[in-house]
Amino acid sequence: MxxxxxxxxxxxxxxxxGYLDKPxxxxxxxxxxxxxxxxxxxxFTENYCGALQDxxxxxxxxxxxxxxxxxxxK
Numbered sequence: 001m002x003x004x005x006x007x008x009x010x011x012x013x014x015x016x017x018g019y020l021d022k023p024x025x026x027x028x029x030x031x032x033x034x035x036x037x038x039x040x041x042x043x044f045t046e047n048y049c050g051a052l053q054d055x056x057x058x059x060x061x062x063x064x065x066x067x068x069x070x071x072x073x074k
Contacts, residue, residue: 007072012056021044026052026056026058027056027071027073029053029056029058030049030053030056030058030060030071031060031069031071032047033045033049033050033052034049034053034060034071035047036049038053038062038069043062057073057074058071058072058073058074059071059072059073
């Protein structure tokens, strides 16, 4: 009985760690790159942001007050 509980806990822990360590989605990659480009004056980060948007068919958008940004699929 003790071994069954231990195995259950171990398997559950592996699934939880795998879920938490998943790679970022395409939208998360675009958001991260474009937010970095907003914070820097650097043509490389701006070009990277644009290239990711083109490759993943997404659009990085900020509200008029420029206080909230998000990524939408085209």
